[in-house]
Amino acid sequence: MRPGFILSGILVVVLYLAGQYMSWQEQKYDYVYNYMYEYTSPKLRALLACGHDALLADLALIRGIQFYGMNYPLFDKHPVQYEQFVSLGNTMEQLDPRHTEGYKFWGFALTSAKRGKVDSYRFLMRGAENQTATDEYFHAILPTVWKLAKEAGYVAHYELHSETPEWGCKAYRLALRSEDCPEFINRLVYFACKEIEPDPMPHLMELAHQAVSVKNPALRALNIEHIRRIVAEQHKAYWDGAQAYYREINGATPTRLSELMTVPILKEAAFRYREMSRKWFPGGTATRLFPNLMNVNLQPEEPPEIVEAVEPQQPIDPFGGKYVILPIKDYKNDQLVTEHRLMGTGVVETEREALLDTVRGDLEAYKKDHNGQCPPDAAAFTADRGIEPPKADSLGYEVVYDATACEFRFPPISEDNPPTTTPYGRTLEQMKEMEFKEKNTY
Amino acid sequence: MIEIIAIGLNTFREAIRNRVLYLILLFAVLLIGSSLFLSTLALDAGLRVIKNLGLTSINVFGLLVAMFIGVNLIPQEVESKTIYTIISQGVRRWQFVLGKFLGLVLTVYANMLLMAVLLLIILFSIMGGFAHPIMTLSDATFFWIPAAIFMQLFEMLIIVSVAILFSSFSTPILSAVMTLMVYVIGNMTNDFWDYIRLESEKHGNTIFTGFLTFIWYLCPHLDLLNLKKLAVHFELLPLDQTAFPFAVAMFHGFSYSAIVLFIACLAFSKRDF
Numbered sequence: 001m002r003p004g005f006i007l008s009g010i011l012v013v014v015l016y017l018a019g020q021y022m023s024w025q026e027q028k029y030d031y032v033y034n035y036m037y038e039y040t041s042p043k044l045r046a047l048l049a050c051g052h053d054a055l056l057a058d059l060a061l062i063r064g065i066q067f068y069g070m071n072y073p074l075f076d077k078h079p080v081q082y083e084q085f086v087s088l089g090n091t092m093e094q095l096d097p098r099h100t101e102g103y104k105f106w107g108f109a110l111t112s113a114k115r116g117k118v119d120s121y122r123f124l125m126r127g128a129e130n131q132t133a134t135d136e137y138f139h140a141i142l143p144t145v146w147k148l149a150k151e152a153g154y155v156a157h158y159e160l161h162s163e164t165p166e167w168g169c170k171a172y173r174l175a176l177r178s179e180d181c182p183e184f185i186n187r188l189v190y191f192a193c194k195e196i197e198p199d200p201m202p203h204l205m206e207l208a209h210q211a212v213s214v215k216n217p218a219l220r221a222l223n224i225e226h227i228r229r230i231v232a233e234q235h236k237a238y239w240d241g242a243q244a245y246y247r248e249i250n251g252a253t254p255t256r257l258s259e260l261m262t263v264p265i266l267k268e269a270a271f272r273y274r275e276m277s278r279k280w281f282p283g284g285t286a287t288r289l290f291p292n293l294m295n296v297n298l299q300p301e302e303p304p305e306i307v308e309a310v311e312p313q314q315p316i317d318p319f320g321g322k323y324v325i326l327p328i329k330d331y332k333n334d335q336l337v338t339e340h341r342l343m344g345t346g347v348v349e350t351e352r353e354a355l356l357d358t359v360r361g362d363l364e365a366y367k368k369d370h371n372g373q374c375p376p377d378a379a380a381f382t383a384d385r386g387i388e389p390p391k392a393d394s395l396g397y398e399v400v401y402d403a404t405a406c407e408f409r410f411p412p413i414s415e416d417n418p419p420t421t422t423p424y425g426r427t428l429e430q431m432k433e434m435e436f437k438e439k440n441t442y
Numbered sequence: 443m444i445e446i447i448a449i450g451l452n453t454f455r456e457a458i459r460n461r462v463l464y465l466i467l468l469f470a471v472l473l474i475g476s477s478l479f480l481s482t483l484a485l486d487a488g489l490r491v492i493k494n495l496g497l498t499s500i501n502v503f504g505l506l507v508a509m510f511i512g513v514n515l516i517p518q519e520v521e522s523k524t525i526y527t528i529i530s531q532g533v534r535r536w537q538f539v540l541g542k543f544l545g546l547v548l549t550v551y552a553n554m555l556l557m558a559v560l561l562l563i564i565l566f567s568i569m570g571g572f573a574h575p576i577m578t579l580s581d582a583t584f585f586w587i588p589a590a591i592f593m594q595l596f597e598m599l600i601i602v603s604v605a606i607l608f609s610s611f612s613t614p615i616l617s618a619v620m621t622l623m624v625y626v627i628g629n630m631t632n633d634f635w636d637y638i639r640l641e642s643e644k645h646g647n648t649i650f651t652g653f654l655t656f657i658w659y660l661c662p663h664l665d666l667l668n669l670k671k672l673a674v675h676f677e678l679l680p681l682d683q684t685a686f687p688f689a690v691a692m693f694h695g696f697s698y699s700a701i702v703l704f705i706a707c708l709a710f711s712k713r714d715f
Contacts, residue, residue, distance in 0.1 A: 005614070006462065009510075051629030051664065052501075054671035055494040062483045062491075098675050101487035 049095060057096035061105060064088050068109045075113035082113050089123060093130075100144050103127030107151050117159045121167060124152035128174050149175035150185060157192050168192035183219055186210065187226045199280040200230050228318035232344060234273075235315040239323070239342045241272035253340050256415050257325050261314065319346025324415050329396055329422045331431050336422075345413045348395055352410050355390040355399075359408055362387060367406070374406035391425030398425060445533045446541045453545020454552075457511050463553070466510070470503035470557050478564065490674055492568060493583070496561035497590055497670040504554045504598050505625055511549060512605030513617035515542045516710070536707035539610060543703055546602050551595060558591045590673035593688070596695025597667040601625060603699035604662070607706040611713060628664030662698050666691040 049056045067085055075082040089106040092099060107124040110116035128148040153171035162168055172189045175181050190203045204227060211223035242260045245268040247253060254260055260269075317323060322345055327338045362385045366375055375381035378401040382388055389408050392398045396419030397410050411417060426434075457463060477495035481488035516539070519525040528538060565583060566575075604624045608617035627634075638654045645651070666687075 050626055051668045052498045052670065054490075054674060055498045057671075058484060058487060058491045058494050061485075061487055062480070065483065065485060096671055099487075101485065101490065105485060 053095040057092050057099050057102060060088060060092040060095060061099070061102045064092065064102075064105065064109070068105075068112075072109065072112045075116065082116065085109070086119060093123075093126065097130040100127070100131070100147060103148050104151060107148070107155065111155060111159050117155060121152050121155045121160065121171075124148050124155060125171060125174075128152060128171070143178055143180035145178035146175035146181035146185065149178070150188075153185075153188060153192055157188075162192070162195060165193070165195035169196055183210075183214075184222070187222070190226070190230065199277070200234060204230055231318040232347070235318070235323075235344070236342075237276065238269055238273045238315055241276075242266065242269035243342065245269060245272070254325055255327070255340050257323055257342070259325075266314065317344040317346045319344060319350060321346030321349055321413075324413060326395060326413070326415065327418050329419070331422065331428050334428060336428070343395065343413075348393060348413060352393050355393065356408055356410075359387070359389045363406065363408070374403055375401075376403055377401060378408075392419075392421050392423070394423045395419045396421045396423050396425070445537045446544060449528070449533070449538060449541025450544030450548065453515065453542055454548040457545065457549040458552070460511060462510055463507060463549070466503055466506050467553055467556065470499050470553075471560060473499045473503075474557060474560050474564065478568075481568075489565075489568065492561075492564060493587060493674055494670065496557075496564070497587070497594075497673065500554055500557045500561065500591060501594050501597070501670065503557065504550050504594065505601055505622075507553050508546065508550050508598060508601045508605050509618050509621050512546045512602055513609045513614045513621065515546060515606070516609045517614050517617075535711045539606060539707045539710050540703065543603060543606050543706075546606065547599065550598050550602060554591065554595065554598065558588070561591075562587065586669075586673045589688075590669035593667045593669045593691060593695075596692050597664050599695050599699040600628070600662045600664065600667075600702070603702040603706065607702050607709065610706045610710040624662065625664065628662040629668065630665075631658065631661050631663045632665045634658055634661070663691075663694055667695055 064085070067088060071081045071085065075085070089102075089110075092102045092106070096102070103124055103126075107120045107127070110120035110123060113119075125148075128145050131145040131148060149171050153168045153175065156162065156164070156168035156171055160167070169189070169192045172185055172192045175185050176189065186206070190200075190207075194200070207223045207227050207230075211220050211227065214220050214223065239260070242265050243254055245265055246260055260266070315323065323342060324345060325340050325342050328341050329336060329338050331337075359381075363375075363381070366381060366384055367373065369384075375384065378389055381401070389401070390399055393410055395413065397413065398420055399408050399410055401408050422431075474496050477492045477499075480495060481491040484491045519528070525538070529535065533541075562584070565587065566572075566579070569581060569583065571579070601621065601624070605617060605621045608620045612620070634654075635658060638651055638658060641648075641651045641654070
């Protein structure tokens, strides 16, 4: 090898490194985004990668992460920076159309901008569709499809609040095409698609089939729980009809369930429910579905039983409770108001158990530390253990401490014993603080 | 055959004494090692970065070795007049070319092997291999990454044969530039084909598109042998779906280099020195 040849090589390398150093210095003081548009289109950049497009896609991702960290608060104020960020994402996509992590990052990052939510959905869906594309090597749908489709469904359903109901539905359905798609997506499909497919019957049948066929007890319980939720939703539609009719004929809100339990009201509620469901079908025929079509209160080992309801029949709470109308105290426009709401007690009872479970362990620990003695009152318990027991349940029934039985408990739910405080015993200030946190949670 | 092997081994011995080789190897090792730091910047794509940077390093530095050493092999022998001694010993010119080719291939492969071992060790340790070595090695990564490197060996076969072809009748610098061009064009054949198709759709099948298609057939299709990008995704796919394209690509690499070497032998046999 000639010395001149080696020296030329060294010179080229030195010049290259000097150039890199200079551009780095420039970028340090003049921000990366000033250079985003100086390159050509994403497609040409992919062409110039010359076989090393996967690595360049990774570098585009790293650059995107840095760019996002530096600029995301400015996306809404300076649209150019947002456009530059999108352009970098497109480059990454052109370089490696199956870059799962890249799509996930851009999908997340774009939602930082107000107008980025739609772009985020489209970007994630393109990613998911690219994962399903086939070519000379890929004859199969990649198992990773669901990851991107699930994210797209999330953006459509929660970030965009289902403004276009078809989007979330389409995304979750795409996720289901992947063989590795987790089971919970099946349940998300119902929520995403219910506006465009309001008939709950196919979902109920599918969930019932899964609940019977699946061997995992936890999954079976989840499916049955989901069936209960769907049925409870239909009950609400039925009772809403009953309450609306009551208001029409009496000019007042019902305060007790017994006020709705008259044959004309229940018949009218059933009629209105059928009229509502008539719109679900193209033919406009009356529905076969009535709220009590499923008995989901069986033991998990039993297959869920599907029975035709006889009308006018009062719905059975799918969570095992009963229906009541209760005066609920709550804050609306900074004012404490009382509204009569129809509630199923089964869900509240389940929630009460979960709330009490948080202190049961500490109560046992107290007894152990005090030679089996129970705390004389709730204040003594709090002083000793350093924890506050739950104040009230979601209806506003306050928790009480029974020193004789050595337990915390909630009073029974009934129309004769209405709740005493606001849900969870919250004050107006606590409500405002919660609202503030919800709005500012990223 | 003995002559070819003897020249090949001698070329290999000469090449590994070359300091340029070690310089290139040092850069390659540094680059593959630096992927560990780069991967921390890529959120959950860290492993991908290590794989891609490693595979690219092996490919690019393999190309550099083939270029910088390969283009000098024949001109150096001619310049130092040692070719006269070899030819006068009864070695045929085509045997000399094939020997040089064999020596260069061994050099490039030895380098690539070293880099591949380093990459696999890094991947092994990153994926928690020392705690569960058998489980880690059974991961699809340890099949598809070596598979991608294996395909790169065929890519290098083409590059080395092209370097030998150009060095058989041209100057070293020109040969290096031409070899680099072949590498670039070879990696763009898919896009080239897209362009031809676009032209055909716009203007129909003209003489121009026919000419371009002819050129396309002449190009080495290094795209076929490029599994760098796909190796990351291939882990998710069963082998039976990919075996046939692999076999076609390997056959292409082998046959293309054989044809180029044949032309190199012809060119060298006509050369006066």
